[in-house]
Amino acid sequence: MAKRYEELTIEDDLMFGKPIRLDVYTKDQKRIYDAEMQKRNHHSLEKLELPKRSRFYQSTMDTDHLSRGRSYRELPEGKVLFICTFDPFGLGYGKYSFQNLCVEDRELCLEDGTEKIFYNCVSDAKDIPENLRELYEYIRTGKVGRDLTRRIDEAVARARKNEVWRSEYVKELLHDDDVREEGRAEGRAEGRAEGIAEGEAHGEVKGTIRICKDFGLTFEETVNRIREMFQLPENEAQRDMKLYW
Structure with missing residues (x-):
């Protein structure tokens, strides 16, 4: 059964079948998602190399799909999501979304089905949707709000008891x-x-x-x-x- 984007949680974790550790690896009928929690841990942004990490995770998802004997023509859309406890690019946006665009014509998108999104949990931008703002606060403080963060918190509690x-x-x-x-x-x-x-x-x-x-x-x-x-x-x-x- 397909899941809406906001329904993806830690319970969908399939990491033990993967060649590397992916924090949350799940899919719906059209897309594969890899969501990664990212902290600074006293490292500089340059040291974290987030762009290269996103490329690595995308290639890992594609390789996993192709290793099952499928054609590249069957590759689903792939979204790599970084949930950052810091501003990954220093511009204050609530999130940064990247797709492959033509350098000569920014209106021309490659449409290869890949997207990298970096969520900035410390942003105070006014245009952040309420459910995303609630998630950011939960990640920063552990405060449980309405349905989304309540379900995530319950899933985390169950996982820790397992x-x-x-x-x-x-x-x-x-x-x-x-x-x-x-x-x-x-x-x-x-x-x-x-x-x-x-x-x-x-x-x-x-x-x-x-x-x-x-x-x-x-x-x-x-x-x-x-x-x-x-x-x-x-x-x-x-x-x-x-x-x-």
Whole structure:
């Protein structure tokens, strides 16, 4: 059954069948959607490389469709959506929508069926629709409003109580290259006396512990995670847990 755009929620998550982690990957009768939550995490906009990320996610969606033995002629429309907790282009718009247009004639659209949309959750633009404004506030503050954010909040609560889903999601998340790079950056920023490489390693461990804790893993579950991921002896894993838990 086709879903309206505003009905797409975390419950439609199909990421475990994908070659990379897509936050929400779903489809209706005509389109495929990939929606990504994006935070700055102290990175510059240039470091985030959002345009290249959007290209990568679009290519991943297309490859998944074609890998099922279908012709490129059957490619559905693809929409890559970035839900940003910052203004991704600094112009104040509530959202930024991109399609492929002819450079010589801006009225001529390639009509290849792709679109990238970047939602600016911190925008105070006057033309933001009320339901989108409500979603932005929910993302910024966690405040539940009317039907849309209530349903999203209920879906998030159910997902967090699902131990199998939570464990699998954390496993996928911890192998995400962006997450690991964030941890290395934290270590570099701390300027550890033992050197840059050691600082990066500690940063990765610290970031991993933070993610596990955020997703409700127990102390012992987290010890096992970092011991397996970083090949640490038990005493070092316990030491890092005491430092960063």
